Amino acid sequence: MRPTIADVAREASVGIGTVSRVLNRSPLVSAAARERVLAAMDRLGYQPSATARAFGRRRTHTIELLVPLYAGSVFLETVRGVEQALADSNYTLLVRTVGATDERDRVFDECCGRASSDGVLVVWMAPTDAFADRLANVGIPVVLLNTVDSRMSSVAVDHDAAAEQAAAYCLGLGHRRLALVDRLEDPYNRSSRGMCERGYQHALTTAGVTPRAEYTRLAEFSAVGGAAAMDALLQLDEPPTAVVAASDAQAVGVIEVARIRGWSIPGDVSVVGYNDSEVARFLGLTTVLVPVRDIAREATARLLGAISDSHAAPETTYLPTELARRRTCGPPRR
Amino acid sequence: MRPTIADVAREASVGIGTVSRVLNRSPLVSAAARERVLAAMDRLGYQPSATARAFGRRRTHTIELLVPLYAGSVFLETVRGVEQALADSNYTLLVRTVGATDERDRVFDECCGRASSDGVLVVWMAPTDAFADRLANVGIPVVLLNTVDSRMSSVAVDHDAAAEQAAAYCLGLGHRRLALVDRLEDPYNRSSRGMCERGYQHALTTAGVTPRAEYTRLAEFSAVGGAAAMDALLQLDEPPTAVVAASDAQAVGVIEVARIRGWSIPGDVSVVGYNDSEVARFLGLTTVLVPVRDIAREATARLLGAISDSHAAPETTYLPTELARRRTCGPPRR
């Protein structure tokens, strides 16, 4: 049998309260007692039971991460960031992935019902009203990563500003026929708007370029989606000379189609991606850098704060993006 | 306050034992009592406390997944498979990622120490001796995914057989100058052998082709690593006409370098990847399909089995791989 707190207390000739205090680094322990307890723990190879502690404190010391499957490569980086922020907190990370829309609703639901965690992190997913309400009722703090909702805290990148940054860069290179291969802001909601649409248009109007409807494509969030969109764009009478994509996956599709059709990059067409992935880096894709790990770290810190101070007001933080200028953009051919 | 089991018992005019039995679907409850309890739960909006249950049963009802960062794209699919196998078990998934070697050791260590889970899943990582010993001592069941170790259960793909399959395919197309861009079997152990080396050599000797040392490259497990290896291969007096890579990431690097050097694929050189990734699929890469999700599902089922029957003997299961024949392989130019 694993030794319990009682075994340690007996071994150290103290009460279990003292052992508990040592465990919790309480200052209310004499140096001598602390020594004896520590020695006893060591002798017995004692490890406190996480379950019993959670039960005793009425806290699970667990954080739940809800992540949609479409997050793909962002997943690992996010988990990594969360772990870093959790490093010396002895909190533990529980993960739930979300596939289709009905699964999202079920996961949201169970997350509130079981209340098996002290806090929830939602990755790149819009909360439903039902979820927001229940969470508020149950009193479980939540922080959104890369999605903004006024009812709760979030740490995000300003997608429109990022898109504007990408578009402005292309415009600055001299492009006037600039297309957008966009994705749904909320992939679980077919009627949501395009994620980058506003920033893209703002950049154009600022530069005095009139947006053209045929240059804006709402594509599936994948290489295949990007390829299909690029296919259509290249068949236009006046194909674009530059394409801003809402994800690297889509950008890869755009590039592949361009290559197949014999368009050189960046000679014939420039391409900008979004949210740096390993492949993007390798392919020399010019792309918007989203600080995924920083977002996760910051969001987790915020969540821990909200857990210990339940009166913390919801707050939205935007982290800056950066444009990685690599090899897929250049001035348009004259 | 959330209602507790006592509230339900009072509301239903039964003892808490009966409520507990209803909760645990025990047959030792009369239909009438069950009805009353269920109704009371409903009225009160009762949800049992996961923490209290875990504590009472001396089981955490939690499974821990240890995954190295180099697993990359395999991560999501694995989590997905685990979740599917866990679907109606009310087990919960806890995730820990592993970066460098010393972090691996720390994670292994804590995993045994805290004993915060009922079982452990280790993804594509060789267990250390210390880990194996402590796990056996503590009595926590473990299943390895895609790594084989005689001391514990594992569900894996036979990497050598897979490499042989890939090499044999190229040989069958007529290639005789066949190179291998390999990766370390255990990336945390620089002196481990190449993951595919034996299968590759076996395929060659079976086909009566003498392996050449300069055709076997142990490369870093990334696109950059594959690129570097391909660079060296193409500078040989007799460059290979086909390359088998130990991962899709490496294959992407191989392809990119070939393209840059003006070698057409599959005209001048054929390429086979390993462990289908989304990009690979999109690029039409011929690759070895590793059933990542099936492995996760099967491993999880095995783990749940070991948790409920602690006498289950360690067992190794190999799942078959398949070769996805796509567009990066063809016969050698004469």
Place this chain on the structure above:
DNA sequence: CTGAAAGCGCTTACAG
């Protein structure tokens, strides 16, 4: 600074 004791919300023999 310290110990004895109550309490956290379940599960599980036990007696009936």
Place this chain on the structure above:
DNA sequence: CTGAAAGCGCTTACAG
């Protein structure tokens, strides 16, 4: 089939 009771291993007032 059912209820009263002990027990799981901690935390946390409370009295000293």
